[in-house]
Amino acid sequence: MTLSRRQLLAGGAVLVAGAGLASRPTVRRVLDVSVRRAETAVWRTGSTVAPPPSSVTIVVQPRRILRPISPLIYGVAHANPDQLIGLGARLNRWGGNPNTRYNWVNGTWNAARDWEFRNYGDDSGKSSPAGTATDRFVQGNQSVGADTVLTVPAIGWVSSNADKQVQSVGVPSSGGPPLTPGDDAIAGYNPAENQRRTSVPSLARKNAPFVDTPERGDGPVYQDEWIHHLV
Helix, strand or coil: CEEEHHHHHHHCCCCCCCCCCCCCCCCCCCCCEEECCCCCCCEEECCEEECCCCEEEEEECCCCCCCCCCCCCCCEECCCHHHHHHHCCCEEEECCCHHHHCECCCCEEECHHHHCCEEEECCCCCCCCCCHHHHHHHHHHHHCCCEEEECCCCCCEEECCCCCCCECCCCCCCCCCECCCCCCCECCECCHHHHHHHEEEEECCCCCCCCCCCCCCCCCEEHHHHHHHHC
8 A cells, every 4th residue: 555645644544453253252363564654844864864754664564463452452242142242342331421320229210301300219129139220230241351431420320210100300411500600500490399309319438338239228328339349
């Protein structure tokens, strides 16, 4: 492949290496790319000044084995074990808008702007022990040798219940400056009433003995207690 200097300077070039994927995938080969790079100025060899080349040659050697790519570089989000096997993915993320408000004790979420700021719970409607949804997610990843990236809600509030009729109202369509520096409320809108209606506090530290599987309730949940539960 030969690219002109004008093409390189105008847009640049990106190379992406792929590999065959199996049920327990490893990256077996990568691209060996040798590039003679164009410079925007001039090349210097000793005291000799030479003009820049008019083109760059890229040599791709797909059969040459170098070293595997870390499985933690490429991943997916919210895939089930069959999907992980089919894609050959080794990293699976639990995150996104609703999970920023996930109450691990009650097993409930708030959809935020994704769905009218409504609370909701497990589609089965069944009551499950604390942490069940994420426990299953992590266990599913482990069953096929995949690692997990997990969002721990840290915005201070999480969903209080699974009632889809409970929602925030009057939320501005866009943000704005705070009422006072460092304030959670933005000018013209105070979230306190919506927080009371839809949420319970999510605190970083419990400062008390952990309970591995807390009982459901309407009190605060603790982020460090959830980490204790997970590990």
